[in-house]
Amino acid sequence: MSETWTIKCLINEKPVEREVSVRLTLADFLRHEVGLTGTHLGCEHGVCGACTVLLDGRSARSCLTLAVQVDGMNVTTVEGLGDKTRLSPLQQAFMDEHGLQCGFCTPGMLTTLTELLANNPDPSESEVRLAISGNICRCTGYENIVKATMTAVRYIRDGMPESSEVVD
Amino acid sequence: MKPPPFSYHRPASLDEAFALLGSLENAKVLAGGQSLMPMMNYRYVMPDHVVDLNHCPGLSGVGVEDQTLIIGAMTRQCDLAANDLVARHAPLLVDALHWVGHVQTRNRGTIGGSLSHLDPAAELPAVIAAYDATVTVGNETALRDVSIHEWAAGYMMPAIDENEIAISINIPLSVELDGHAHSFFEIARRHGDFAQAGAGVVLQTVDDRVTDLRIALAGVDIAPVRLRQAEEFAIGKSLTEDVIDEIALFAKAVPGIADVHADESYRQRLAVVVVRRALTQAAGPGP
């Protein structure tokens, strides 16, 4: 029986209190114990960025974080960015600009870029590219991800287009 | 790709951390986790105990005291990059941080962690070597200062005992270096990956003549290297293109490590290139 520890944290604004095995990564905790499977695991050693979540608003690799370490923290996963009836401007822009194909890298792209836009509401294309330098995408060639981010900048500044209806 | 079982400890004070490390066998210190966690996931390291320093007060932050810039070992890389004191007194650190990993790893990774992990390609130890800094380490009974030039005891092996913790990095400040020029340049297969060769340059000139030059290489040898001969050669000279070329050639003498991405001679050639580019940038007309 492996050692456990009780943690309390906020996950997507909801208070969570759980007993976790100390060797459990945050990624596995989110996916297997909290049921938030939006966070993806590509490499489990910190190189692909798919598992990126926000810890107190800062992006971090959940495969390199132990669940026990987020005790007292505010965790945001891709599920916390928008809600069922309204996507976040960044998510909407990814949809409008085809910023994803298979979607595997998308949770990491969205969380990382959410942090970028919070700190820098008017980034240049090269700043966007630099921000996602730690996120690997095997499908899009990155072009539409960058394009979607620039579109999200406009959505945030000028408002989302009328047609931004959410599909089921 | 999951960490093996271990016991977790969360000291709430430095004394408690010292006591834990003094009594536990096969313990590892967890700082930002950006090196330890991948090594544990790969099971390259299998500690019986993990001592998490993230709740230990007094280990992070930046200050100036007695003509020394003191950087707490647990200061996160992203916080260093945004720190005014660092920008003013040790700007090469800020240059180098742009090359360190990615935003997600800089948000967690600490300067003490980089030093204690001592990857040959790590940028921060090279910068710290350029600034002739010391590292304060301590255990239950005493604190001691280790010169950065004696920090590497071997490949990925810092001169720190198992029961010791890195406390701070101390960069001496001098009037002579006030407002110095600086530049970091590296070549890696992808931005943020481990460098095949990187160079940090600290440069002071008076009336266009070099009065102080420090060149530190990362990723070429097993630990950061200072190009002492090149530095001495440059004193009193004006940095023309030819002189910069001559200085850069000294990098060829550094023994290059070989790996799957670059053999020894290729690394040595890269070393010359990165020194030339960093020096050209530092000697240039400024931003």
Ligand code: FES
């Ligand atoms: S799964 Fe975490 S970085 Fe790849």
Ligand code: FES
């Ligand atoms: S959309 Fe498939 S990996 Fe990025």
